[in-house]
Amino acid sequence: MSALLEVSDLTVRLRLGDEQREVITGTAFQIAAGEAMGLVGESGSGKSMTAKAIARLLPLGARVSGRVTFDGADVLALHGAELRRHRARVAVVFQDPRAHINPVRRIDDFMTESLRLLDDVPRAEARRRAAAALEEVGIDDPAKRLRQFPHELSGGMLQRVMIATALLSEPRLLLADECTTALDVTTQAEVMAILDDLRRDRGLAMLFITHDLELAGAVCDRTTVMYAGQIVETRGSQRLHDDPLHPYSAALVQARPSVTATAPRLNAIPGRPVSAFEAPGGCRFAPRCPHAVDACRSHDQQLTALDGGWVRCSWAAELRGRLLASSPASSSGENANA
Amino acid sequence: MPEDPILAVRGLRKQFGAHVAVDDLSFDLHRGRSLAVVGESGSGKTTVARMIVGLERPAAGTIVACGRDRSRPARGGAERKRRGREVQIVFQDPYASLDPRQSGAVLVDEVLRVHHDHDAATRRRITGELADLVGLDQRQINALPRDLSGGQRQRLAIARALATDPRVLILDESVAALDVSIQAQVLNVLADIRDERGISYILISHDLAVVRQLTDDAVVMRKGAVVEHGPTGRLLDDPQHPYTRMLRASVPGPGWKPARTLRPAAPPSS
Incomplete structure (x- = not known):
């Protein structure tokens, strides 16, 4: 079709x-x-x-x-x-x-x-x-x-x-x-x-x-994530949420507070979102990415197929499964100073 | 023996003509704690917030902050200033609450000059400390609002509010308009400030995830009346009132399916 x-x-x-x-x-x-x-x-x-x-x-x-x-x-x-x-x-x-x-x-x-x-x-x-x-x-x-x-x-x-x-x-x-x-x-x-x-x-x-x-x-059914004028990931919505491929998608998933638990600290993304015309060369998310290396800043990233989705990060296959791992364990609904 | 609340509200009521905006609201807010409305x-x-800071006059009820009644308009400038020092507010839209011709440093300095007896060097030091606290660097605190992003402006608005060294900070949808990544930064800053200064927050919000993250207790209001009041975690995990349950059920999350909540579901179409 x-x-x-x-x-x-x-x-x-x-x-x-x-x-x-x-x-x-x-x-x-x-x-x-x-x-x-x-x-x-x-x-x-x-x-x-x-x-x-x-x-x-x-x-x-x-x-x-x-x-x-x-x-x-x-x-x-x-x-x-x-x-x-x-x-x-x-x-x-x-x-x-x-x-x-x-x-x-x-x-x-x-x-x-x-x-x-x-x-x-x-x-x-x-x-x-x-x-x-x-x-x-x-x-x-x-x-x-x-x-x-x-x-x-x-x-x-x-x-x-x-x-x-x-x-x-x-x-x-x-x-x-x-x-x-x-x-x-x-x-x-x-x-x-x-x-x-x-x-x-x-x-x-x-x-x-x-x-x-x-x-x-x-x-x-599907969700596409954009950053600085580019698509960084397209994937089935559920999988994007549970197993994101791009560091930015993962950061977005983790930055939001949850209605079911209080986090000791939110995983804020440093810096601020930029538009395409302000974006640096190489990977546009690199300045805010915890996984960025020098090669990210010098090479434009291409959107490539990975596991039924598309992702713009040359490290995606390597980082896979570890992007959400760094999240601090959410406390079980108790407030920190309760 | 628990200490006296920093803010005690009893039987608060406000009408606009025949419309009852707030009806019989009571709560206590203790030092270093946070309450969501x-x-x-x-x-x-929002009418509750405006009454507490003195922008609206209650029709009935009392508001006692730091042991002093503020339900009636202040008599004299000194009293008005003292009230301003004790309770501050940060609004939703930082574009509308900052003077476009004033840099952050000048703005904070002015608040310090009006409210405290510091010399210029001390004011400069405090301005620097406040900038650090909210995460604005030297260049940003000296920039005009138009050269700051939305998140930076909102952090400046928080720094300005903190300049009076308030005991209570009212956050009226203060993080609602921010991008997700910036909202997380500001929420973390707010948590740090509470830990460092023992300040108390009133968070006016429709966002239950933000409420969960920042507050200890919550009051749920509907059409001016309180429908539920309790510890935030309990209230969101096990809401008692049907309206609280409906609010909770409207929050998208894993497995969430939107429902036509206000009307009976349409018959399934085949």
């Missing part, structure tokens, strides 16, 4: 004044129809820019090279009507729904605008479809919600409106960019459940972008 |  989305050698540079700043370097991955892939990274890793490149929503002046193929079409070459059709079939849901909805228009207008204007769907029919989509994402009394304004809805409700709106164009791929980060945890769980249902019921493929490895693991 | 949007947790 060929992939629904295929990204190869994608490099993105943004223009900042007279400067070109590289934010993604040679990214490559595939997503099959109905598959969910997690894309995890910290600030500057390039995970949001990857989504923007796929949806063709990069800021003006951005320079893109490489290939993005969606359902056989060359995405980077699309324009006019074809580009509009592409954007309908690739839906994007962002972190802050309030930044993406017109505050002075009713939910009804927002949801049905593209149906009425682009697809010439009559108003009553568009409204009926909008109500059905709201029901699908678990909103009761959709007729009432359609008459309301964005400020009358909570953040979680509004995010469900955004997802329902995305569904109206019958997308085949959903790009979810930190779409639950601003929500309360119970609402987050509910929105995640809705996304998971949609994937199964509609065969909707998903690129789930988040900083939270555990969250990605809960709904995604 | 856990809740979702609208639970009233």
Whole structure:
């Protein structure tokens, strides 16, 4: 089966004044129809820019090279009507729904605008479809919600409106960019459940972008980890969590505090995450890596296959199984000074 | 005989019009201990923080810090300053709480000048010590906020708060916006500071993993009311109240499957 989305050698540079700043370097991955892939990274890793490149929503002046193929079409070459059709079939849901909805228009207008204007769907029919989509994402009394304004809805409700709106164009791929980060945890769980249902019921493929490895693991078959504009590891979500291959993935797994135990000390990663344009030559993670040797700093690392995954570290096979070993034993729920 | 709590809150209540933001909240915080106030949007947790630092006036109840009542507005500048010395707060967004034209060193020096009678050399020494404590180097403490990363800014905000030598530090979602690797650094710094200075924390947070890592006791709030109060470990391992259980069940982890918690599950589609 060929992939629904295929990204190869994608490099993105943004223009900042007279400067070109590289934010993604040679990214490559595939997503099959109905598959969910997690894309995890910290600030500057390039995970949001990857989504923007796929949806063709990069800021003006951005320079893109490489290939993005969606359902056989060359995405980077699309324009006019074809580009509009592409954007309908690739839906994007962002972190802050309030930044993406017109505050002075009713939910009804927002949801049905593209149906009425682009697809010439009559108003009553568009409204009926909008109500059905709201029901699908678990909103009761959709007729009432359609008459309301964005400020009358909570953040979680509004995010469900955004997802329902995305569904109206019958997308085949959903790009979810930190779409639950601003929500309360119970609402987050509910929105995640809705996304998971949609994937199964509609065969909707998903690129789930988040900083939270555990969250990605809960709904995604595979997870890709990015650092400084590059993919450092792609692997089955469970295996990435239990047996990471790249030192950065392992460090991310271990840096998060746990809800089940108090660690005497967290395994913080020294330094700060950098963007592609600030990254040093050689391995970009080397300055923060506890396993780095001189060769890491002088040689670019290639993404190579290892045990059903891909990893960008020439020591991965040697380090395997030892990356999580250095974790201090978690104390059994007792607080240090209790 | 246990010593008096450093902070004692009794029957605290706050209304905004007809809306009750905080209803009948009571807790004790002892020296060197940490208390979490856990809740979702609208639970009233930030209003609690604002009342303790004096940014909101309680409708009822008492707040006693370091043995002195602070439930009513301070009378006079000296009293206001003393309250500022005793209890400090660090907010979520370090971008919004630092003056963009002031370097960290100047900012900390100003706080030291306002609150203590030190000469310039002593202030410089203390500024250096505080920078060390939060892990900012010489260049970073002398840089403007715009030249610092989010994590460095938040550490500067902590250094600024510590400059008054407070007994209680309120952390209002102070690590929520930080990257995972930076959050771990700041949480470690906070643990070190507590061990070194015997300071007490109130952690306002929705993140149960952070709560577990940093606090001894926790209060769970929902719509202004306390639904559960107890040792953090016990509360998270064996939550009693249905709402605490729901919060706990919403945390992603190994084997976690998201559930439509607020509504009955949809019938399985085949």
